[in-house]
Amino acid sequence: MSKTQGSRGKSQQQTKLFSSQDKEANKMATSASEASVQPLTLDMLVGELEKLRKDVTGELTVSMNTALAPIQASLQKITDTVAIHTATITGMETALSAHSDGITTLEREVAVLKSKLETTNQVNDRLQLAVEDLISRSKRQNLHVIGIPEGMEGDDARLFMTTLFKKMVGDPQLDTLELDRAHRSLALKPPQGSRPLIVHFHKYAQKERVLLWARKSRDVSYQGHPIRIFEDFSATLAKKRAAFNKVKSQLYKEGIRFGLLYPARLRVTINGQARIFDSRKRQSVSTRFIAVSE
Template identity: 40%
Template structure:
């Protein structure tokens, strides 16, 4: 019995030690993952994604992409592009959507200018085709931003509400002079439903017909 008790005590001590070690390693893994995500996001800071450019010889060369962007956004000079390539997917068949072009601009100022105009124009007609230009987010950031789509759609119909997403995925809502920031879509949805929507509904009822 004494030997069994000593063995059980030793096992219990080992288990507690392992629990603390697993917890420490979990915190370390989360920290390393966040750092890797931050580094990848920073490495894409000057990248843009161009959707809608037909497949073809040299269609994604740096010269072709620079000329396309200059014409699409009425730039005084063609932007300097370090490199550009199609997304790593199988070549589409006839009639299928062309692969996205990923381009890295040399100067961040050019990247910011293009993305700002692209956000206003949304779909741009150039060289007989319609293209769209977006930031090049990591998969995790893109997923986190997409989680707010439902809340943003609801806010578009509410008068007096202004909103936007700050990098990487923080939703900012301004209503009646009060600004709120949310990292969690559920919290943002609850705030809109409980605070903004009822007030907006009362405002609509009070408007003269």
């Protein structure tokens, strides 16, 4: 019984304590409410709003500065990079402009050199033709004699060939035959066979008579040695004339009349009509016509 009564006493004391605290709080709230019920003037409202504005502005400024700091740093890096690239591009543009000017100058110089080269080539071609003509003219009175063994001419090749032509040709017009010189070609002596003899006639007409006799004659020989006689041409002209060898063989087989004109032109006669071909073209011959293909 005593314990129960003690508990009830404590509960009553606590209830009284809480009640007194509530009363005190209510008094304070009532006094605060009474104090706040004061009239609100316009100045007070403006002041409170200004204070609020400053507080909000300050907080926003701090927040924005904090948020924008990394962006500003990145923008600064980008600005620096752009400045470097701009300087590099400016330098490249300057160098490109200089190179472009240099290329333009070189193109003009190359055009001038090309023009000079073309002129030089034309002059060179004319000079080559002139030299070729001079060489050919210097050989017009020459004949190549192939087949005479080495040493048969003895010490005086000119006298030997003079006697040989007079004896073999038997032409009265060759009784006064004059040879300016006669010698072996300057090539090295071959192990077998002999080098050709080059004979220079004093008179062109006598050289032509010997050549005509050689063309008409067959199986020409001297002391048992077959002999062939040809005109003497420069290497260039000989190559041009040799270009007709194949077609000449075909013409001969077909029984078509032909002739090789000086310096290197082929004359073909078919059905009484003559056609002349330059050595720069290739000719092919059939039984009825000649087709010229470039």
